[in-house]
Amino acid sequence: MKLIKKILIVSAVLLVTSCAQFKLIPASELKVKGFSVLPATSWSKSPFEPGEKAEVWTIDGYSLNQMLVFGEIKEGETLLKETSKELPMPKFRAEMLPNELEDLVKTSIINQEDGTLKIETKNVRPQQIGEQVAFRFELEFFDANGLKKNSDVIVWVKDKQLFGMIFTAPTLHYYESYKPALNKTYNSIKA
Amino acid sequence: MSFQISLGKIRILLVSTLLSAFQLSATSLSIQPVIDVNYRPDPASDEGGFWYQVEKIERDVQLSPYRIKDQELNEYVQSVVCRLTPEYCANIRVYIIDNPNFNAAMFPNGMMHIWSGVFLRLENEAQLASILGHEIGHYLQTHQIQQFRELKDASAAALVIDIAVGSLTGIVGLGTLLSGSALAEFGRDQEREADIIGLEMMGHAGYDTHESGQVWGLLIAEREADLSKEERSIFWATHPTSEERLSNLNNQSTLFQEKWQKEYTREENEFRKQVAKIYHRAMSNHLSLQEYEQTESILERHKNINYDPALIEYFYGELYRLRGEPGDTQLSISAYETALQQQSCPKDAHKQLGYLYTKEKNKKLAKKHFGSYLENYPEAEDKAMIKYYMELLN
Amino acid sequence: MQAFVSYSKISFIIFSLLIMAGCASTTNYNSVENLNSSENANPRLIIMPIDVELSILGATGVTEVQAEWTADARGFLEQEITDHLAANNSDATLFNNDVQDIDSVQAQPEKLHEAVGYSILVHEVGAVKLPTRPKNGTWTLGEKASVLKEKTGADYALFVFMRDSYASAGRKAMQVFGALVGVGIPGGTQLGFSSLVDLNTGDIVWFNRLISSSGDLREQDSARETVANLLDSIPSA
Numbered sequence: 040m041k042l043i044k045k046i047l048i049v050s051a052v053l054l055v056t057s058c059a060q061f062k063l064i065p066a067s068e069l070k071v072k073g074f075s076v077l078p079a080t081s082w083s084k085s086p087f088e089p090g091e092k093a094e095v096w097t098i099d100g101y102s103l104n105q106m107l108v109f110g111e112i113k114e115g116e117t118l119l120k121e122t123s124k125e126l127p128m129p130k131f132r133a134e135m136l137p138n139e140l141e142d143l144v145k146t147s148i149i150n151q152e153d154g155t156l157k158i159e160t161k162n163v164r165p166q167q168i169g170e171q172v173a174f175r176f177e178l179e180f181f182d183a184n185g186l187k188k189n190s191d192v193i194v195w196v197k198d199k200q201l202f203g204m205i206f207t208a209p210t211l212h213y214y215e216s217y218k219p220a221l222n223k224t225y226n227s228i229k230a
Numbered sequence: 231m232s233f234q235i236s237l238g239k240i241r242i243l244l245v246s247t248l249l250s251a252f253q254l255s256a257t258s259l260s261i262q263p264v265i266d267v268n269y270r271p272d273p274a275s276d277e278g279g280f281w282y283q284v285e286k287i288e289r290d291v292q293l294s295p296y297r298i299k300d301q302e303l304n305e306y307v308q309s310v311v312c313r314l315t316p317e318y319c320a321n322i323r324v325y326i327i328d329n330p331n332f333n334a335a336m337f338p339n340g341m342m343h344i345w346s347g348v349f350l351r352l353e354n355e356a357q358l359a360s361i362l363g364h365e366i367g368h369y370l371q372t373h374q375i376q377q378f379r380e381l382k383d384a385s386a387a388a389l390v391i392d393i394a395v396g397s398l399t400g401i402v403g404l405g406t407l408l409s410g411s412a413l414a415e416f417g418r419d420q421e422r423e424a425d426i427i428g429l430e431m432m433g434h435a436g437y438d439t440h441e442s443g444q445v446w447g448l449l450i451a452e453r454e455a456d457l458s459k460e461e462r463s464i465f466w467a468t469h470p471t472s473e474e475r476l477s478n479l480n481n482q483s484t485l486f487q488e489k490w491q492k493e494y495t496r497e498e499n500e501f502r503k504q505v506a507k508i509y510h511r512a513m514s515n516h517l518s519l520q521e522y523e524q525t526e527s528i529l530e531r532h533k534n535i536n537y538d539p540a541l542i543e544y545f546y547g548e549l550y551r552l553r554g555e556p557g558d559t560q561l562s563i564s565a566y567e568t569a570l571q572q573q574s575c576p577k578d579a580h581k582q583l584g585y586l587y588t589k590e591k592n593k594k595l596a597k598k599h600f601g602s603y604l605e606n607y608p609e610a611e612d613k614a615m616i617k618y619y620m621e622l623l624n
Numbered sequence: 625m626q627a628f629v630s631y632s633k634i635s636f637i638i639f640s641l642l643i644m645a646g647c648a649s650t651t652n653y654n655s656v657e658n659l660n661s662s663e664n665a666n667p668r669l670i671i672m673p674i675d676v677e678l679s680i681l682g683a684t685g686v687t688e689v690q691a692e693w694t695a696d697a698r699g700f701l702e703q704e705i706t707d708h709l710a711a712n713n714s715d716a717t718l719f720n721n722d723v724q725d726i727d728s729v730q731a732q733p734e735k736l737h738e739a740v741g742y743s744i745l746v747h748e749v750g751a752v753k754l755p756t757r758p759k760n761g762t763w764t765l766g767e768k769a770s771v772l773k774e775k776t777g778a779d780y781a782l783f784v785f786m787r788d789s790y791a792s793a794g795r796k797a798m799q800v801f802g803a804l805v806g807v808g809i810p811g812g813t814q815l816g817f818s819s820l821v822d823l824n825t826g827d828i829v830w831f832n833r834l835i836s837s838s839g840d841l842r843e844q845d846s847a848r849e850t851v852a853n854l855l856d857s858i859p860s861a
Contacts, residue, residue, distance in 0.1 A: 063755035083754040098756045099763075100743030127520060132554070136585045137615050142552065146518060155296065155329055157515070163612030174615065181295040185726050186735040209739060211732045212766025212826070273691040279679075282691035293726045 072110030077227035079220035110202040126150040133199035171230035263370035298326040330516035336365040355497035356441035363428030438494035439483035543569035577606035651749040652832040670719035679789040700847035713861040769826035786816040
């Protein structure tokens with residue numbers, strides 16, 4: 040029943056907005072959301088925007104691999120759009136430290152997924168991207184259908200604005216097999 | 231040690247002897263259950279279809295990663311159900327769902343959900359019994375199928391299922407559920423019936439029935455403390471409350487105790503021991519709701535229950551840190567510092583203090599706490615991050 | 625993915641889809657010519673627990689699962705699918721994956737199959753094309769799906785999902801709207817998907833979608849026709 044509903048709604052949404060189709064993002068350097076990156080593989084950019092300053096890419100479909108790309112998020116703004124007034128999105132503050140950015144990312148994902156995911160954090164570390172220091176960490180959780188997933192998050196704060204990318208894929212096969220390409224992609228970021 | 235264990239056994243024996251002495255069964259209720267112990271609906275009926283779907287949900291719930299599987303806690307809750315209704319106990323399967331909101335739900339086939347948020351609000355076993363008893367009341371009276379049929383006529387039956395699915399693992403969360411325009415609401419009469427059955431079961435099982443009113447009192451107080459959202463939880467949406475209901479419960483309770491004079495207990499110790507096992511997890515989840523007034527009122531009450539004071543202070547630290555209002559940094563620092571004076575404080579308080587002192591530009595204390603954090607967790611998932619900050623501070 | 629789209633819009637689209645779809649239509653994806661077996665014998669298939677639900681479309685437009693029909697339909701499908709595969713020189717057995725832990729090698733391939741199947745449905749046989757997906761490119765669960773092979777000895781796993789609902793005559797005109805008030809499909813319509821996973825590679829070698837405005841899974845003969853429609857394009861052994 041859940042599956043059917045999801046299919047109906049998703050196909051309907053996508054058909055209604057069929058003028059806005061997925062667009063190819065080739066594997067070449069691009070400027071996006073105020074920074075530049077060279078994706079190691081090509082991506083399909085979704086017509087759906089999860090946040091005012093965020094876009095989402097996929098290769099094989101949202102639930103198999105997705106890349107959330109965001110940037111130029113200012114003090115008091117949110118990473119993702121609110122899906123419900125009952126589940127407010129946490130607001131970015133310029134002086135946030137890594138522990139707070141971790142909470143911001145996690146709560147944003149949780150509240151986008153209706154508020155009840157439990158997310159584990161792993162492997163938090165700094166990563167140098169050019170002159171800029173970014174924070175990198177991994178997340179692990181079960182989605183609403185019981186599929187286990189991982190995310191690889193890179194975020195940084197520059198000129199009091201939040202930037203970053205979040206790759207999410209099922210733990211089984213999809214996450215691990217994309218890892219080399221993902222590392223290449225994140226290493227290519229110019230803040 | 232063995233002495234205590236055997237005492238426990240004797241207590242259980244005593245309870246069961248008492249039960250049989252009182253000839254306690256559902257038949258001693260003033261409202262007769264609609265279904266008998268072996269009830270199953272005709273698979274060709276609408277009720278058969280409803281059960282079919284609920285059974286499917288139950289299989290998902292059994293596997294859900296959002297189910298709290300702690301064996302002792304589950305056995306404990308089940309034992310309270312059996313104390314309330316030895317007759318139907320085997321028909322009722324309680325699943326503890328990891329969700330910090332306050333909710334309990336009964337399904338027509340005997341599946342019951344109780345969210346971990348319930349344990350954060352209650353103070354003793356008698357109060358837990360009042361929630362369980364109320365839900366068992368809905369089950370014995372087959373309220374859910376009645377509600378399903380009423381809504382079916384109103385083209386809204388799908389919503390009942392949705393709510394079932396929603397509460398399934400707590401996965402389809404409150405937001406989704408509340409965005410539906412017509413929430414499934416048990417009728418006033420059904421709520422009253424469930425209240426009466428719950429209360430009588432409590433009383434016959436030897437629980438202090440006044441605790442039933444206490445639960446409503448607690449919930450009303452919490453809702454009043456919650457300035458931001460008047461009717462947030464699904465529990466309030468489906469269990470309309472009023473001062474009237476509270477006074478009804480209290481009156482019923484007094485009448486019951488006058489009629490059946492016996493020893494009534496609240497059973498605090500075992501309840502609190504069990505809750506302590508999920509306390510850290512449940513409070514952490516509650517904080518992630520960002521409902522800080524509510525968290526604060528819960529913590530305030532926990533001070534009076536003998537949960538570990540170090541943990542309570544630690545969660546005050548978490549609360550102020552996450553809330554981030556002016557002055558909260560100082561409040562947070564002082565709560566973590568107090569908590570750390572006791573052995574049982576989670577040692578990641580050191581990490582939070584490290585970051586807070588970094589913010590306060592107090593390099594010395596920041597380094598000290600980052601250092602203690604790494605000493606305690608040399609393999610911490612964020613050790614690289616902490617080391618980086620310690621170097622920055624040099 | 626927030627559903628800002630009103631139900632009437634969705635119903636219009638489903639309606640159009642059905643008109644376009646005609647009476648009984650199947651759309652499939654296929655990446656191999658033949659099924660292989662590991663030991664010079666008939667390929668061995670396991671049939672994963674069939675996800676089937678039959679519903680009745682009530683007077684007010686609400687679909688309601690009918691447990692008895694559903695149980696009958698499951699029995700018919702299990703038998704007809706086994707027979708159909710036998711006629712295709714495959715040895716098929718019903719498989720009941722007794723999973724106790726969601727975070728296990730038994731449970732996760734099945735969950736991943738749901739996600740991959742959903743992508744195939746929307747992006748491969750469906751209308752929403754992804755520029756990053758070549759037509760008839762590989763869809764896979766990854767090599768770890770071979771745990772099912774280790775457990776069962778089978779070469780392939782067959783997944784079947786089926787929904788069917790029945791409306792009263794008076795409801796026919798309202799069917800399209802009714803589907804959306806309830807949970808399923810317009811009355812009297814079958815919707816099914818099936819896929820075949822190669823348990824050596826984890827690749828999905830065949831996938832089929834069935835939409836049909838005829839057919840009746842409450843009857844064995846009719847169920848046989850549905851199974852034939854659904855499995856007709858499966859690669860031969």
